[in-house]
Amino acid sequence: MLGTRGVPAAHGGFETAVENIGLDLVDRGWRVVVYCQDDEPGAELRTDSWKGIDRVHVPARHDGPRGTIEFDLGAVRHAAREAVLDGSVCVTFGYNTGVLNSVLRSRGVPNIVNMDGIEWKRARWSGPEKAFLWTQERAACWLGDHLIADHPEIARHLETRVRAEKITTIAYGAPTIIDAPERAVLEHGLEPGSYLTLVARPVPENSILEVVRAFSSRRWGRQLVVLGSYDREDPYQRAVLDAASDEVVFLGAIYETDIVSALRFHSVAYVHGHQVGGTNPSLVEALGCGNPVIAHDNRYNRWVAAAAALYFSDEAGVVTALEQLFSSPDLADALSRAARARHSAEFTWGQITDQYEELVRAHLPSVVEPVER
Structure with a gap:
């Protein structure tokens, strides 16, 4: 799972999705790898495990967008090498560095891209920023093997970019809260x-x-x-x-x-x-x-x-x-x-994980059984 700052979630919706879907898949017997951004000075690439999820910590030595690109590039290169060896599927969240999906495509690694919203249309971006994001959206649509839209309207937008058969609508989940301390x-x-x-x-x-x-x-x-x-x-x-x-x-x-x-x-x-x-x-x-x-x-x-x-x-x-x-x-x-x-x-997380699991199974490069734990 690529494209987020990693788990445990602390930064937003995509991280929360990765945490919930990842933990659910681990419980179902899957090996799940999540790439995590490490902003510590002098950090080196390292691996560990968190609640059964294998984590790969990729250093980002710069702040802001430059650090994000550095992290995404390091993560996608590492994922491409590992996925070729063990027959994995990559799920990439977001398209802000969509052109980097070319690394996975060049190695023949199946890559499912969650396309998020229509980011380049947001009013807060300047003209050059909108142009950059528009280009990255186009790149991700072309380079991804399959696209996830989190809303039917996003799916309709993506259908102006790719054929409808390349898109699956999977929304976002949330826990059921029936009580909470005051x-x-x-x-x-x-x-x-x-x-x-x-x-x-x-x-x-x-x-x-x-x-x-x-x-x-x-x-x-x-x-x-x-x-x-x-x-x-x-x-x-x-x-x-x-x-x-x-x-x-x-x-x-x-x-x-x-x-x-x-x-x-x-x-x-x-x-x-x-x-x-x-x-x-x-x-x-x-x-x-x-x-x-x-x-x-x-x-x-x-x-x-x-x-x-x-x-x-x-x-x-x-x-x-x-x-x-x-x-x-x-x-x-x-x-x-x-x-x-x-x-x-x-919108329960169980339903969302069901849909991700079905999509991942459909894109496995060969018949691979979930790892027994």
Whole structure:
């Protein structure tokens, strides 16, 4: 498994997917190898094992994009050598260095590429950055043996690049949370059942400013809890901070999964303002907690949340959704039940692993039985 910073997960959705899918496959008898980025000065390539997953630690001696390219190149070269020897399949997450898939292709190593979202369309990138990402997407589409789309709309986009038979739609998973300790909530000065959560990168395409303005337009007797790092040096993030009433609470970035799950579980609802992308991990995790959802109205969110959400397209729509939710306990209960039903039907990690396992089996270079452990 290539393309992420490795396991255990500490950096985002792809790492969480690799951890959950990898551990599930190990339990099913597979040998799983995950490539991990090592940023320590003077680090050398090394291997170890974590919960049954074989890890290959590849040094990255530089920061930022240069370090990422250095890591990806080292990882793909090592994986190509090893996969040729033992008849493995590579699963690459992301396409930001898509051209490097040529190393695997040149060695005849089967490579399944999870294409993530339409990254080059995101507003935060400059013109040259968008051009680079567009090129890498094209390269990954051509060089990968098979593509994974995490959402039907992403699959439709990829069909403009390759034939439909080369694409399989596999979404993102999340655990089913049926209970969580209140301590993490209380320690952050919150009262269970008296706040909403919002978890998103603070960029314009995630509608955070619109949500905060709408929530701050009146008194609700509840709080909006916003997770993520905010810096007044950034104009957009400063605008969000300045728009917030005293009922909006900024907790900063929290990476401990148990704490985030507890905050979600004990919240009145989850607010999801993402306007672009495929299946968003944060939205799926909210469904796994049984959260009623207030979501931006677009085709991505509609497919994921379905009947579990109230939808908005502007600030007035956020206010309307809040009014409906707070005034009707029956509606909140119905949305919560719909969230659990949607999660159970589509987004459990067991279901996601089933689909990855089937795809990997189909691309094994020969009939290889899972390693007995």
